[in-house]
Each structure stands twice: as structure tokens, then as C-alpha cells.
Amino acid sequence: MITxxxxxxxxxxxxxxxxxxxxxxxxxxxxxxNPEVSEQVRVWQQDAYSLRTGLSGDLHRAPNPQLDPGAVRQRIAQQRRQRFAAAAVLFIAVSLGGVGGWQARSMALIRGTPPMADAVQAYRLFAGNAEMASDWSAIKTRDVQDWLDSHFARANRLPNLASAGFHPVSGRLTATEQGPAALVMYKDEQGRVLSFYIRPPGESNHLLPRGTRRDGELQADYWSDGGYNYAVVARADDPAADAARRAF
Structure with a gap:
């Protein structure tokens, strides 16, 4: 029985x-x-439906428990607990003060979540099928910028990457602890993809100076403006992606 x-x-x-x-x-x-809680539940239901829809073409394969929405949420909750533990270590270090405390703080930050880690995870999840069922797609009549503006007031304009051959093909909303985030997938004529990601800042995702980091085979270029965090994620060794990075 629930409480x-x-x-x-x-x-x-x-x-x-x-x-x-x-x-x-x-x-x-x-x-x-309780409309606020109801909206959060609606977002979770939408994510679960989109994930199942995107995987519907592979139902002949054995189910992968790692892709079950409940398992995904459990992993997110586990990561959240790990971040809270790192924050506790940081609090102890600051309380102790002195050089030793600041050294412990630095170690805790190194072990923490890297900038815009969720943007990289979203790319890995959806880049293999950039045009899968989504909240916005290029075949719909509504402009992608209008769709984004309806959810993120005062956000930056979407990067115009046409000069590098990339055009938006799909967009989808996701959920964070601080509110909705969005992923817009771009694709060129050769089928190469990159993503634009926007999210509100949070306890582990502060407003960021412009920067770049590599995560395996991917490169994330990130920055903050207008009260949001942004990232463009693409393959690190892709010359087409390098041309796109020079365009924003």
C-alpha cells in the first residue's frame, strides 16, 4: 500500500x-x-513511452533489462546518491579548513560528475536513431525554434549549422531534477549526427564557462547563457563536426 x-x-x-x-x-x-507532481509524472510517462516506441523495431530480440525505464531511473537515482556522497565529503573538507581541506575538496570534485555529463549520455542513447519518434521532427510543420521557445524562455537561439551541412531532424524533452531539458539532433547528408542539449543549472550542473571535454570517442563543447547550460556533442575525430563547432 502506498503512502x-x-x-x-x-x-x-x-x-x-x-x-x-x-x-x-x-x-x-x-x-x-497536485499539478506540479502530476506534471513530473507525465514527463516520466512520456520518456518511458518514447523509449519503448524507439525500441519497438527490435522487439524480436531478447529484452535488455538495462533499457527498461524503471532500471534507467534506478541508475539515475544511484548516481544521485553518489553525488550526494561526494557533496558530503566536500562539506567535511571545507569544515576542516586549511590546505588539507582544500586538497580533499579538489579530490571530491575530480570524482564528481563532469560538466554536462547528461548531454553526453543523451547523445549515446539517441544518436543511433536520430529520427526516432520524438516531440518534434523535421517532417512536422512547426518550427524547431518555436518548439524550443515554448519550453525554455530566454534561451539562446539554436545553433545554425547549415554552413557545415547539419540540419535539425528531431527534438525531444527529457527530465532533470531542476526541470525539463531538451535534446535536438542534427544530421548531414552523409548521415553523421551531432546534438544540441539545453538544461537548467542545478546542484551538480552549475552555470559554466565556455569549455570543452572529451568523453571516450565523443567531444562535448559546453557553455552557459540566459540562465541555462548548453552543450553540443559529436564524435571527437569527425572533421565535419569540427566544421560545425566553428559555426557556433
Whole structure:
């Protein structure tokens, strides 16, 4: 039986359709009276539906439990707990003060989440099928900039990468602890892809100076402006991506 207000575990169980009839009715009554929580649940449901839709062509294969939305959320929760642990180490280091404390702080930051790690993860998840079912696609009549503006007030304009041969083909909303984020996939005539990612800053994603980092075979170029964090992610060794980076 769930508790009210529901825990995060109860909300995930509702999204995954794991509640019995009585608990589900109680949850729906609670959500109707709490629009902010209801919107968060709606975003989770949309992510789960999009993920299942994107994988529907591979249903003949054995199910991969790592791609189940519940498992994905559990991994995110585990990463969140790890970040909280790193923050606790940082607090202890600062409390101790002195050189030793600052050295411990530096070590904690090194072990922490690198800038715009979720942007890189989103690229790895969706780059293999840039035109999969999404919240916006190039075949729809609505302009991608209008779609982005409807969710992110005062955000930067989308990078115009036409000079490098890249054009937006799809966009999708995702969820963060601080609010919605968005991923816009670009593609050129040769099928190469790169992504533009926007998210609100947070406890582990502060406003960032312009920078670049490499993560395996990928390169993330990131910056902040207008109250949001941005990243363009592409293959690090792709000359076409280098041309696109010079365009923004």
C-alpha cells in the first residue's frame, strides 16, 4: 500500500503500472490535486513511452533489462546518491579548513560528475536513431525554434549549422531534477549526427564557462547563457563536426 504524499518509489511504481487498483485510484486522486507532481509524472510517462516506441523495431530480440525505464531511473537515482556522497565529503573538507581541506575538496570534485555529463549520455542513447519518434521532427510543420521557445524562455537561439551541412531532424524533452531539458539532433547528408542539449543549472550542473571535454570517442563543447547550460556533442575525430563547432 502506498503512502500519501507518495514517495518517489510509489510514483515510479505508478508510471510502470505496478500499483493495484486501490493504490492506483488513490494516486490519481493525489495527482489531480497536485499539478506540479502530476506534471513530473507525465514527463516520466512520456520518456518511458518514447523509449519503448524507439525500441519497438527490435522487439524480436531478447529484452535488455538495462533499457527498461524503471532500471534507467534506478541508475539515475544511484548516481544521485553518489553525488550526494561526494557533496558530503566536500562539506567535511571545507569544515576542516586549511590546505588539507582544500586538497580533499579538489579530490571530491575530480570524482564528481563532469560538466554536462547528461548531454553526453543523451547523445549515446539517441544518436543511433536520430529520427526516432520524438516531440518534434523535421517532417512536422512547426518550427524547431518555436518548439524550443515554448519550453525554455530566454534561451539562446539554436545553433545554425547549415554552413557545415547539419540540419535539425528531431527534438525531444527529457527530465532533470531542476526541470525539463531538451535534446535536438542534427544530421548531414552523409548521415553523421551531432546534438544540441539545453538544461537548467542545478546542484551538480552549475552555470559554466565556455569549455570543452572529451568523453571516450565523443567531444562535448559546453557553455552557459540566459540562465541555462548548453552543450553540443559529436564524435571527437569527425572533421565535419569540427566544421560545425566553428559555426557556433
Amino acid at each position: 500519501l504524499p507518495p514517495s518517489e518509489r510509489d510514483l515510479h511504481a505508478y508510471v510502470d503500472d505496478q500499483l493495484d487498483q486501490a493504490d492506483r485510484a488513490a494516486m490519481e486522486t493525489f495527482l489531480a490535486a
